[in-house]
Amino acid sequence: MTNVKVKSVAKTYGPIPVLTDISTEFQEGSFTSLLGPSGSGKTTLLRIIAGFIKPDEGVVMIGNSDVTNVPVWGRNIGMMFQSYALFPHMTIAQNVAFGLERRGIKGEAARKEVDRALEMVRLSGFGDRLPKQLSGGQQQRVALARAIVIKPSVLLLDEPLSALDRRLRQEMQVELLRIQRESGLTTIFVTHDQEEALTLSDKVAILDRGRIVQIGDPETVYEKPLTRFAAEFLGDSNFLSGKVENGAVRLSNGTVVRSDSALPGNGADVTLAIRPEKMSLVTADTQPNKLSARITTVIYAGPVLSYILETPDGLPLKLFAQNRDGRVLREGETVSLSWSPEHTIAVAN
Amino acid sequence: MRQLGRFYLIAILLFLYTPIAVMMAMGFNESPLYELPFTFSTRWYEALLSNQPLLKAGANSIIIALITAVIATTLGTMASVALSRRTFRGKSLLQLLLLPPIAIPWLITGTAMLIFFYWSGIGRGMHALLIGHVALAIPYVVLVVGTGFKTVRADLEEAAMSLGSTPVHAFFSVTLPLLYPSILGAALFAFAVSLDQFVISYFLATPGYTTLPVQIYSAIRKGFTPEINAISTLLLLGSMAVILIFARFAKPGDTRDKR
Numbered sequence: 155m156t157n158v159k160v161k162s163v164a165k166t167y168g169p170i171p172v173l174t175d176i177s178t179e180f181q182e183g184s185f186t187s188l189l190g191p192s193g194s195g196k197t198t199l200l201r202i203i204a205g206f207i208k209p210d211e212g213v214v215m216i217g218n219s220d221v222t223n224v225p226v227w228g229r230n231i232g233m234m235f236q237s238y239a240l241f242p243h244m245t246i247a248q249n250v251a252f253g254l255e256r257r258g259i260k261g262e263a264a265r266k267e268v269d270r271a272l273e274m275v276r277l278s279g280f281g282d283r284l285p286k287q288l289s290g291g292q293q294q295r296v297a298l299a300r301a302i303v304i305k306p307s308v309l310l311l312d313e314p315l316s317a318l319d320r321r322l323r324q325e326m327q328v329e330l331l332r333i334q335r336e337s338g339l340t341t342i343f344v345t346h347d348q349e350e351a352l353t354l355s356d357k358v359a360i361l362d363r364g365r366i367v368q369i370g371d372p373e374t375v376y377e378k379p380l381t382r383f384a385a386e387f388l389g390d391s392n393f394l395s396g397k398v399e400n401g402a403v404r405l406s407n408g409t410v411v412r413s414d415s416a417l418p419g420n421g422a423d424v425t426l427a428i429r430p431e432k433m434s435l436v437t438a439d440t441q442p443n444k445l446s447a448r449i450t451t452v453i454y455a456g457p458v459l460s461y462i463l464e465t466p467d468g469l470p471l472k473l474f475a476q477n478r479d480g481r482v483l484r485e486g487e488t489v490s491l492s493w494s495p496e497h498t499i500a501v502a503n
Numbered sequence: 504m505r506q507l508g509r510f511y512l513i514a515i516l517l518f519l520y521t522p523i524a525v526m527m528a529m530g531f532n533e534s535p536l537y538e539l540p541f542t543f544s545t546r547w548y549e550a551l552l553s554n555q556p557l558l559k560a561g562a563n564s565i566i567i568a569l570i571t572a573v574i575a576t577t578l579g580t581m582a583s584v585a586l587s588r589r590t591f592r593g594k595s596l597l598q599l600l601l602l603p604p605i606a607i608p609w610l611i612t613g614t615a616m617l618i619f620f621y622w623s624g625i626g627r628g629m630h631a632l633l634i635g636h637v638a639l640a641i642p643y644v645v646l647v648v649g650t651g652f653k654t655v656r657a658d659l660e661e662a663a664m665s666l667g668s669t670p671v672h673a674f675f676s677v678t679l680p681l682l683y684p685s686i687l688g689a690a691l692f693a694f695a696v697s698l699d700q701f702v703i704s705y706f707l708a709t710p711g712y713t714t715l716p717v718q719i720y721s722a723i724r725k726g727f728t729p730e731i732n733a734i735s736t737l738l739l740l741g742s743m744a745v746i747l748i749f750a751r752f753a754k755p756g757d758t759r760d761k762r
Binding site: 240252257 | 665
């Protein structure tokens, strides 16, 4: 068990900066997700930590040693790939034993370790089969066993669940979390799936165009996004922009909105983010923040109702409501929305 | 329509195999002048056993083809590794320049080699034949092994490296075993290219050291006997056996890992 640190890491491909000044620490035994759209640099960062890519600048530390110039095969990492990357010409047991063999563990000792790892991923008795005889989910579990059997300093996961269907994916998420907790491995997980990031992680790092825009526990990152990008990429958000006026924000349509966030000085432009589920449709609400809007679309999804609305001056809004009383508002109705200043977050553009 | 298709298929097979069948049959015909009626005899095969120049040329051909296959496959596979897995300056130019030799007429390649070998002092003979055949076979090997590389995912090597393999160990323990059907196919190709080669061999052979096609050609010019048919039949059966064994065991096209 070891922590991983990256300091001032930068990488450029030709004229394009892929990562800019990345500094962060991955705590011992923690599960951190690197979340971002494609092109945000999350995979590049993972591959720099793995040692497949050498950063142009900066330092990678695993534990107390600087591994920036250590090649991948000298770093003692466990890695899972999107495509499983099982060796098709070797049996499951041979696949799992591969890393042990490289560490000089052979024969009976290796067999015991392999059995234990396969038991951990609930695939005891599959040792003699070939990868192609296993389902996608089973192959992925073999890949996990192969990565953890070598007792790596850090477990690196490159979108390992994205090739699985929804149901299997949820099963594997639970499995992955159980095994990560049991093994206590420092884990770094690359994903573009926000729900997966929130469910699995102790910490979520949101990447945008080569920078970590926010890193924190899932609750903080979701409830208190720092930038418009973070508020938009992780979950849904409504954005209101206006100017600061006496500690509140005056929107372009004249409405005054209050926020608990720290606001800049009078006259400054500010963007506010409000989560769609934090707004409510109750007409006699005492909340200070109110807007009236017309419902343009109703999406009925069973337990949750999504309303797409538009204010009289043309601002689009989204609202999620619990389907508590089975009453569904109709398209075209004009309603009053209200929300609390606590949930009105000032974000950087 | 179906009938027509079947007729067409049979016509093509007849067109391809009739001359070969006639050639093989005539090797077993008593008459030295290919006269009919057909009388079965093995006298040409017996005569072949004492035809030293023809046998020696046959042995030369097989030895040269074997050495060519080994050298061209090794060099070509190494080139394929570089072209498929590495990035370096001039890679696309190199890739582009590897293929035209396949399309350049052998007569031109042969003339060029003869002039160059004469000028550079390499001369003619077995070593010159080997250099020429290897040079001819390499583009085929790069082509076949390069196609094989496309079925071996690059992340398999990365997985091996993440488990502690050096790039060299990853290549020999993961990539090479998966690539072996392609490499075997490429070796076979190189062997066939060399064994078949007439034009370049004709230019580079010496009177004392010649290959079977060249020897057959000079025999024909002097007036020939069905011994030629006999040795051609043996050669044909030999190469067909090699191809069939390859097709049976390597199962080309079945190398991808399915999921």
